[in-house]
Amino acid sequence: MSSETARVHAALITVSLIYGYFYVAVKLLLQTLSPPEFILLRFILTAAVVILIDRLFLKHPLPKGKDLLKIIGLGLIGVFVVQILVVVGLHHTTAFHSALIMATIPIITLIFSIISGRETFHFQKLMGIITGFAGVTVLLFFSSSPGTPLPPTYLMGDFIVLLNAVAFSWFLLGSQKMLQKYQSFPFMAYCYIVSASLFSALFFAGHLTVQHSLGLAFLAKISPSQWLSIAYVVLFASIGSYTLNNYALKRVSPSIVAIYMFIQPIISAASGFYLLGEPFNSQMAIATTITFAGVLMATTAGKKGFYLRGNTAPSEMPERAPAETTANPAEPVEH
Numbered sequence: 001m002s003s004e005t006a007r008v009h010a011a012l013i014t015v016s017l018i019y020g021y022f023y024v025a026v027k028l029l030l031q032t033l034s035p036p037e038f039i040l041l042r043f044i045l046t047a048a049v050v051i052l053i054d055r056l057f058l059k060h061p062l063p064k065g066k067d068l069l070k071i072i073g074l075g076l077i078g079v080f081v082v083q084i085l086v087v088v089g090l091h092h093t094t095a096f097h098s099a100l101i102m103a104t105i106p107i108i109t110l111i112f113s114i115i116s117g118r119e120t121f122h123f124q125k126l127m128g129i130i131t132g133f134a135g136v137t138v139l140l141f142f143s144s145s146p147g148t149p150l151p152p153t154y155l156m157g158d159f160i161v162l163l164n165a166v167a168f169s170w171f172l173l174g175s176q177k178m179l180q181k182y183q184s185f186p187f188m189a190y191c192y193i194v195s196a197s198l199f200s201a202l203f204f205a206g207h208l209t210v211q212h213s214l215g216l217a218f219l220a221k222i223s224p225s226q227w228l229s230i231a232y233v234v235l236f237a238s239i240g241s242y243t244l245n246n247y248a249l250k251r252v253s254p255s256i257v258a259i260y261m262f263i264q265p266i267i268s269a270a271s272g273f274y275l276l277g278e279p280f281n282s283q284m285a286i287a288t289t290i291t292f293a294g295v296l297m298a299t300t301a302g303k304k305g306f307y308l309r310g311n312t313a314p315s316e317m318p319e320r321a322p323a324e325t326t327a328n329p330a331e332p333v334e335h
Helices: 003-029 035-058 065-092 095-102 105-116 123-142 154-174 176-181 184-210 217-221 224-249 254-260 263-276 282-299 320-326
Strands: none
Touching: 003 065, 003 095, 003 224, 003 254, 003 263, 035 065, 035 184, 035 224, 065 095, 065 154, 065 176, 065 184, 095 123, 095 154, 095 263, 095 282, 105 123, 105 154, 105 282, 123 154, 123 282, 154 176, 176 184, 184 224, 224 254, 254 282, 263 282
């Protein structure tokens, strides 16, 4: 294995470990913070950090005109709507359920790609899509049992997370052209700025109207350890993993990214069991296996193997933008 190959795989493993624990970290924070309070902190802090990095060190040109309007629209879907859905959904279900449902993003993106004509139809892709959603069906309707009861609102939470996965898949395809014109890091920064501005306005306006205050009293109840968890979400789950993921996606087939995504539910299941007391049973293991088989089948259809970008023909491995927008969805602008 070359040093470049090792670095790529190390990056993907790191991303999967970060995101695997992300769901548990958020669940722990939601024991103290309400979903709106957590979302506000994540939006504001992430936007502040990414714009600071971009303005001080990267200094990319700011988008103008129609591009700015497009980025605002994409930011509203890919960050504002997606972040709200994933946090609210996670609040009502388990970390493991959220991680496994989010791991279906490659096949949801594939469905949109086939419908829009960006991907050709292949029987193996169809079978992969059917198999993947069969696994999700098992998770949704057959994973609760008397011995391992789930939260009473878990089904609602699961559907909200699934809706989030659909929204983020659409965002991945919608942002493809913009990522051909702008670097991924400043693009993320602009999306977070748009979302932080809108959510802050709604949050503060709501509190001023109802409580006649800015609603920042919740900051006093955050412990030092919880601030560390918030820093983890911002610096690692939002920024660090996004940077590592894009490093890998420029060099590796999206099929490999889809495989590494299934480390995330395993980490979420283990950490959720030990830190949150979340249940895990044989039905959930079966759902994971079926879903993984479906994603693997769908994302490898028509490919001869898993290639690093340098070892495949250009026709098999499109350059930068398509790869960035069809793979891991656990990109920070999602989770």
